[in-house]
Amino acid sequence: MVNAHDKELSQLSLAELWQLFPIILEEYNPEYPRWYEDESRALTAGLDQAGLGKALARMNHVGSTAIPGLVSKPTVDILLEVHQNPGRISEETHFQGNGHQQPGCIGLDRFRPALESLGWTLMSEQRDNPVQPGDEKNRGEGTEESGGNAPGEGEAPGDARGNPSGSDTGPRMVFNKGYTPQGYAPRVFHLHLRYLGDWNELYFRDYLRVHPDIARRYGDLKRSLLAEFRHNRDGYTEAKTEFIQTHTRRALEEYSGRYSSPGLYLNK
Template sequence: MTKPLSEMSLEELWQLFPIILKKHKTEYKEWYWEQKKNLLAALPEKYIERINHIGSTAVSGLLSKPTVDILLEISRKAGLTKVEAELKNAGWTLMHRNEKDQEINLVFNKGYTPHGFADKVFHLHLRYLKDWDELYFRDYLIAHSKIAEAYGELKKL
């Protein structure tokens, strides 16, 4: 019988969910749009400020973990407890919570199963609206393909 993820040790989790780098898939963009549509349906529109595809899968051709990262920025007026509950109802699992200095960083996932990764895996980064470095880094790599290629090589080390 397989243990629930919540009962596994860190060592067991690392074995079940190793960091694997793969060649970029054009489908990542479609996966993102699918999840964005689901997020828009799951949350009241007034709570959502912006939704962006971030991380290496947002940069065409970049070597990456096959995990689509999404940045969901919410209004400070949104009830965080309500947003968290709605995301859990929509199938997201809370992985990490960091709240300090009037800022939040909650990370949810989809696609982690007791048997390893599902075919589609997502990380959802929930934060208040702000200028986040991930957006600038993504845009820089998209605009500078040679630097993106060098960054992909660096990831192999």
């Protein structure tokens, strides 16, 4: 009988993937910011070396590991936003924030070879599905807050499933690092590559950072779900959706427009 550990991840069934990569919750690790800083520096240097440095617009540590004191899966989520037209960056100082590709702009797939050379694995790719500017659905929510599925699934780790505003629009690519045939590596990362936009993850993160009571409730919810959904990432995701939607809406009201300029809250 072939052991799951002897197979490539792409050869594993969904059941095998969920067994190999169960939901694991750990107390906050004060080393998470350093994990993010190390990886963000490597990303910046690697993309610059590949001639893509001018396209980088904003990079942020998002997800539960970006919230001090919050229990989480030990996975650092990075939101990397890029300019659609690096030659006209000055014109993006004030933008619509809808994250959709405009005609004649560079495609996100231009970044794939450079990211793969840095050890990242592409897990999912979503093409553009335009919406009208100003439509709330232009925002997406992903990262650990949306459950983060294991490699090989239709939705990859950190992809936009169960997002608060119901958004599944706008092109995006999701990469990961740290998933091996033997299980999790010591450091695990999800990279969310998108065009510059006014993304919900940033608001949800900021809201929980300044509302520790809400963060504690979120942590309690996660713990309560662990026994039932340890090997069911879809169920874990679905069970958190209402909480995330509620508090993301409040965050969007409290911090309206905070991320509508690319220079704000850079590399946090």
